[in-house]
Amino acid sequence: MIYIDLTNVSKSFGSGTEQTDILTDINLQVKKGEFIAIVGYSGTGKTTLISLLAGLTKPSGGTIAVDGASVEGPSPQRGVVFQNYSLLPWFTVKDNVALSVNEVYGDASKSEREQRILDSVEQVNLTPALSKRPGELSGGMRQRTSVARTLATNPDILLLDEPLSALDALTRSVIQDQILEIWQKRNQTIILITNDVDEALYMADRVIPLSVGPGATLGPEVSVDLPRPRDRRALHTNPSARKMRHELISYLLAQKEKERLQQSNEPVVLPNISPIDISMHKPSWFRGLRPKKRKVLQSL
Amino acid sequence: MNSTTASSPTTVEGLHPAKKRFTYNPNQVAHTLDKLGLGYFSPIARLIGRDEPSKQVKAITQNTLLPVLAFIIVLLAWQYCAGTVKTDSQKIPSPAETWVAWKDMLAFSAAEKSKEKDYYQSLNERVANYKTMAFQARDSGNLSRAESIEKRISKENAKVYQGTTTFFDQIGISILTIAVGFLIATLIAVPLGILCGLSPLVNTALNPLIQLFKPVSPLAWFPIVFVFTTWGIDQPPAASIWQRALFTSAGVVTLCSLWPTLVNTAVGVAAIDKDHLNVAKALKLGWFKRIWKIVLPSSLPLIFTGLRVSIGVGWMVLVAADMMSQNQGLGKFVWDMYQNGDTASTAQIIIAVLFIGAIGFMLDRIMLVFQRLVTYEEQSI
Numbered sequence: 001m002i003y004i005d006l007t008n009v010s011k012s013f014g015s016g017t018e019q020t021d022i023l024t025d026i027n028l029q030v031k032k033g034e035f036i037a038i039v040g041y042s043g044t045g046k047t048t049l050i051s052l053l054a055g056l057t058k059p060s061g062g063t064i065a066v067d068g069a070s071v072e073g074p075s076p077q078r079g080v081v082f083q084n085y086s087l088l089p090w091f092t093v094k095d096n097v098a099l100s101v102n103e104v105y106g107d108a109s110k111s112e113r114e115q116r117i118l119d120s121v122e123q124v125n126l127t128p129a130l131s132k133r134p135g136e137l138s139g140g141m142r143q144r145t146s147v148a149r150t151l152a153t154n155p156d157i158l159l160l161d162e163p164l165s166a167l168d169a170l171t172r173s174v175i176q177d178q179i180l181e182i183w184q185k186r187n188q189t190i191i192l193i194t195n196d197v198d199e200a201l202y203m204a205d206r207v208i209p210l211s212v213g214p215g216a217t218l219g220p221e222v223s224v225d226l227p228r229p230r231d232r233r234a235l236h237t238n239p240s241a242r243k244m245r246h247e248l249i250s251y252l253l254a255q256k257e258k259e260r261l262q263q264s265n266e267p268v269v270l271p272n273i274s275p276i277d278i279s280m281h282k283p284s285w286f287r288g289l290r291p292k293k294r295k296v297l298q299s300l
Numbered sequence: 301m302n303s304t305t306a307s308s309p310t311t312v313e314g315l316h317p318a319k320k321r322f323t324y325n326p327n328q329v330a331h332t333l334d335k336l337g338l339g340y341f342s343p344i345a346r347l348i349g350r351d352e353p354s355k356q357v358k359a360i361t362q363n364t365l366l367p368v369l370a371f372i373i374v375l376l377a378w379q380y381c382a383g384t385v386k387t388d389s390q391k392i393p394s395p396a397e398t399w400v401a402w403k404d405m406l407a408f409s410a411a412e413k414s415k416e417k418d419y420y421q422s423l424n425e426r427v428a429n430y431k432t433m434a435f436q437a438r439d440s441g442n443l444s445r446a447e448s449i450e451k452r453i454s455k456e457n458a459k460v461y462q463g464t465t466t467f468f469d470q471i472g473i474s475i476l477t478i479a480v481g482f483l484i485a486t487l488i489a490v491p492l493g494i495l496c497g498l499s500p501l502v503n504t505a506l507n508p509l510i511q512l513f514k515p516v517s518p519l520a521w522f523p524i525v526f527v528f529t530t531w532g533i534d535q536p537p538a539a540s541i542w543q544r545a546l547f548t549s550a551g552v553v554t555l556c557s558l559w560p561t562l563v564n565t566a567v568g569v570a571a572i573d574k575d576h577l578n579v580a581k582a583l584k585l586g587w588f589k590r591i592w593k594i595v596l597p598s599s600l601p602l603i604f605t606g607l608r609v610s611i612g613v614g615w616m617v618l619v620a621a622d623m624m625s626q627n628q629g630l631g632k633f634v635w636d637m638y639q640n641g642d643t644a645s646t647a648q649i650i651i652a653v654l655f656i657g658a659i660g661f662m663l664d665r666i667m668l669v670f671q672r673l674v675t676y677e678e679q680s681i
Contacts, residue, residue, distance in 0.1 A: 090597040
């Protein structure tokens, strides 16, 4: 049973000669309850892919369908955790979470909504920081708030856009486990975008690399058939895990090499500029003493 | 110095019973003062808390000595001008003469107040007399006489003291005028600015008009506003403070001071973080909620920056507007004194100038405090 279905999806920005292809020929089928990780270099269109899935932007070609219905716009059913947290700095943790709860559960009673807010904040262990503003929180706490805000509406699909890339390694592993725990409890479908192969292997059922742009597309997928709960240490010793990592990293490195070769074929055009004459910054009476230089200046 | 801002020390829950002990936290008090725009006093607050005393003493002497020095230089220059700048009929008054003029103004205002008090006292006595007379007349059955006395009572009651408006009344009128003008300007500029920031179409439509009207002098607006207020506002009785001239002045203030707020609001709304808008989109927030919860809070700092500039412009414009509309404000005071044309009047104008400056400064500080209150800590990764 295919739940999320991307067929020949492409996305480009601009038009005419200025058109830049970001994504081409994206084909991806995800089953309900699956945990998919997409790994790739930064700047290859990972965030664009999430925006497409979330419905924040429309594909230039191809179709995206969730549960048989075409995606026409954003929906609370598909919760997004943004790369840069995107918390509203003028709201407290509670109000940030309340924003989404009130929007999605507007019909529910006040106490019910309140309970939902408190529950989802508790789920990411942020209850002590309920009344703090994002400016007073550490990076990890902000990211957990962002996760809580998305979880509070109980979405069927979680779209995680590099949620942990700005965090230190220790905080990262804590939140990874929290996300896994929530996923197993609620049986959601998760698409995780990341640039960390180990993170992808630790968390996902399937890992799919993204090639480098322009016109990035999905590479050969790797099915992670390791039993859960997984052990971080075992990932480094388990032969099949090592093989998977090797496969993924080889692919990504080959992509990088390809990009380098592409670039080196093109001659590097240096910008046609002349150095700024610092006498320009001297007072005008001083400049007047050097009439030859003034002509150069005017041509700048 | 300020016990309300002192905080109790943080205690670890469960380890110590929470002790409510107020300690003076010089750092916190100093920060509060800085936030209120009273940074001048923060070294004093730190000194009281024994926070690097020698550094604070140095800061205090520097903060005090230098302005005092500059003030003395200005006083000397003033004194010099007073001795040299002379016309046939008047001269620049010296600081001493200005001081005398200030004393006179205080005395005049006090005398005026006591006159007003006497007037109402004697009026009340007369009314009381009439009342007993009317009562007696009614008692003795002379109804027509009682009625005529009662008529006189109501006539007396309607009387209002027709004294001269004092300098301090005029300050009050000026502040009232700017409050009205500034309020109207805000009510127009903020919604319009939000529209401009949200919609490039509205912005394209309004931008030429904004650019065209922004640099217009208040003196040029005045005749146009005058026509509008004369047409739209009935002249109230002389005793009312809501004179037509007040609204004319307020209208000129509005027209001159709404532009900074309008432009800043538009910029603030247009510069809203794209991530925040994405959140609104992903949550499918409605139009009103999007404005109220996302757009407005994120642009508030810039809106208040605009309001602060606006109130400054408005106060500057007000004096000129009052002169032309003959609104009983500080501008009228300056105009009347100018018409007198003697040295003592010029001295009073100098006093008025100092007051205009001080009130403008106060208005600016008030807006600064608001501005700092709404400025949230920027989210940083």
